[in-house]
Amino acid sequence: GFLPDVERIITMLPPKRQTMLFSATMPGAVISLARRYMSQPTHINATSPDDEGTTVKNTAQYVYRAHNMDKPEMLSRILQADGRGLAMIFCRTKRTAADIAEQLEKRGFASG
Incomplete structure (x- = not known):
């Protein structure tokens, strides 16, 4: 998968930054990544009611x-x-x- 690549890139970013993570699906590994590297992550589901x-x-x-x-x-x-x-x-x-x-x-x- 792409998660090791994303993690490697994230470790090179400055501590103070705006981070946005987009994914068509949100498997557990992606949610864990967001919790680990993002400050107060918010999940937005882009579907109509x-x-x-x-x-x-x-x-x-x-x-x-x-x-x-x-x-x-x-x-x-x-x-x-x-x-x-x-x-x-x-x-x-x-x-x-x-x-x-x-x-x-x-x-x-x-x-x-």
Whole structure:
């Protein structure tokens, strides 16, 4: 995970600072990190009262299953599709994300 990286960065910061921590989820390790390094942390949940955990209505989600070796080619074809708009690609690990980003960049796509 990313927690060791975040902790290393935090130890390099000056003692007097404003710290904001954003996370899509708040697992126990992230809460512990906030308590350890933040002064009087406040948890803000950014959902509307009627939110039932559903996707925003104007966001379309698609799931494609592919063998690992076929994923860069499949992603390239999806990204080249007419009228596709913006895309967000999720990976299980940082290493996989870096590999996919590198392969997409080699194919002429911006990533980051």
